[in-house]
Amino acid sequence: MRVVRFLAIVGVVLCGAVASRAQDGDGGGDGGSGSAFVVSNIDVDVAGKSTDEARLAAFREAQRQAWPQLWARMTGNPPAQAPKLNDGALDSMVAGIEVDAERFSLKRYIGRLSVIFDRVRAGKYFGNDVATMSSPPMLLLPVLTDAGASTVYETQSPWLRAWSRYRPGSSPMQYVRATTVVGDSVLLNAYQSRRDDRALWRNILNRFRAADVLTAEAKLDRTYPGGPVIGSFVARHGPDATELTRFRLQIRSSTQLDRMLDQAVSRIDAAYGQALREGRLRSDPTLTADLAPPVNLAPVIAMTAVSASGVELNVATPDATTWSSVESALRSTPTVSGVTLVSLSLGGTSRIRIGHSDSYDWLLYNLDQRGLRIDVGEGGLRLRRKVAGDVVVPRPIVTEEAIDGGETNVTPVPAPAATPRPAGGPTNLLPEQ
Structure with a gap:
């Protein structure tokens, strides 16, 4: 058993109030790596016949508390619905315990x-x-207001250090944090977090290769030096600073400040993850899209996106369930030979590539039968669901003209004028555009 082996080796050297790492030698990867999920801030208070027995029981208790939290964080379901696992199953999954x-x-x-x-x-x-x-990728602005002054990346503030300590190994969020160099600190300040200049935001996001911005605000109210501290925290999204959650925490002494800030970071990250699962972290098109191209460029975009063996498309993916439905519908479409996810943006627009074994006209026809439609939008071709008023895509006609060895030539029929939308077929695979 991993924890028992750990205790046998280092149990005799742990003493006093310390901050140390307790990791199994063959568990693989620490909490900061991409090979592990980390659940932090598990408080335990356990008694036993001896110190080692109490510590072992505390580690076991931490595993039992952490598992429902991890399962809820990764699935979006309540912790009470997490699978009931015994200590042996948890031991097999736990790579280590950090003290x-x-x-x-x-x-x-x-x-x-x-x-x-x-x-x-x-x-x-x-x-x-x-x-x-x-x-x-989301650009993170950790704004701290303390003693009347607001800072972001100008200095290594306690709030910035708390975000640096946080390891989002089990978080669905991809945070992009700037450095404390002069250029970044001048550009990303507290005033910028409330500024709605779309042109400036586009330049900033392009600089940091991010799709949107998240603002995590912390305000500290100190009763007296070294005394109680009340922290007010707000999680915001986008250049319009849309509020997602707000809460307050209080500590009796400033010596507990780091612990309070670590807890606040975890709660804000959980709020961002919940908003992502609910489809509320939609990227603002004005942040990533340039000015609309001239009308005569649209056909060029459409032609360059289509090849003999596949086509690249944009598709709205407000949440993971929508993408799963889209992928399932595409893979069950006749003549579709493969679906490749080029880039995924939950809450925004993803990029996919559809491989097909027949002509492009047959692909359009078969997608139409599934209630899907390809058209030209900003940034290229897009996949969407059919709506009322869409013309019916006709079945391509196969002529009997022989071509070099008896192969037939597929000739599509021009699309007719607007006709009523055909009955039947899936209608809710994709959100309205």
Whole structure:
């Protein structure tokens, strides 16, 4: 058993209130790597017949508390619905335990722990949709207001250090953080977080290769130096600073400030993840799209996106469920030989490539039978659902003209004038454009 082996090796050297790392030698990867899920800030208070027994029981208790939290975070379901796993199953998934803080006596152990789960072994309990639950790159602005002054990246503030300590190994969010160099700190300041200049925001996001901006605000109200501190926290999204959640935390002494800020970071990250799953983190088209191209460029865009063996399309993906439905519908469409996800942007527009074994006209016809339509939009071709008033895509006519060895020539019939939308077929695979 992993934890038992760990205790046998290092149990005799742990003493006092320390911050140390307890990791299994063959668990693989620490919490900051991409091979593990990390659940932090697990508080335990356990008694036992001896110090080692109390510590072992505390580690086991941390695993039991962390598993429902991880499952809920990755699936979007309530923690109470997490699969019930015994200690042996949890031991097989846990790659290590990190001790963030601890105190113990001869028969009691009190600590704050982080549980590190092996990504592969834990991932089998999450279902197929979890792999697609990932946001596009989001520029993070951690704004701290303390003693009347607001800072972002100008200095290594406690709020910025809290975000640096946070390891989003089990978060669906992809945060892009700037550095504290002069150029970044001048560009990304507290005033910019409330500025709605779309042209400037486009330049900033292009500089950091991000699709949108997230603002995490923290305001500290100190009663007196070293005394109680009240923290007010707000999670915002987009250049319009749309509020997603707001909460307050309080500590008795400023010595507990880091712990409060770490807890606030976890709650804000959870709020962003929930908003992503609910489709509320939609990227603003004005942030990533340039001025509309001239009308005569649209046919050029359409032709360059289509090849003999496949076509690249934009598709709206407000959440993982929508993308799963789209992929399932495409893979069941006749003549479609493959579906490749070029880039995924949950809450925005993703890019896919559809391979097809017949002509492009047959692809249009078969998609029409599935209630889907390809047309030209901003940025190229897009896949959408059919709406009332769409003309029916006619079945391509196969002529009997022989071509070099008896092959037939497929000649599509020009689209007729607007006709009523055909009855039947799926109508809710994609959101309205």
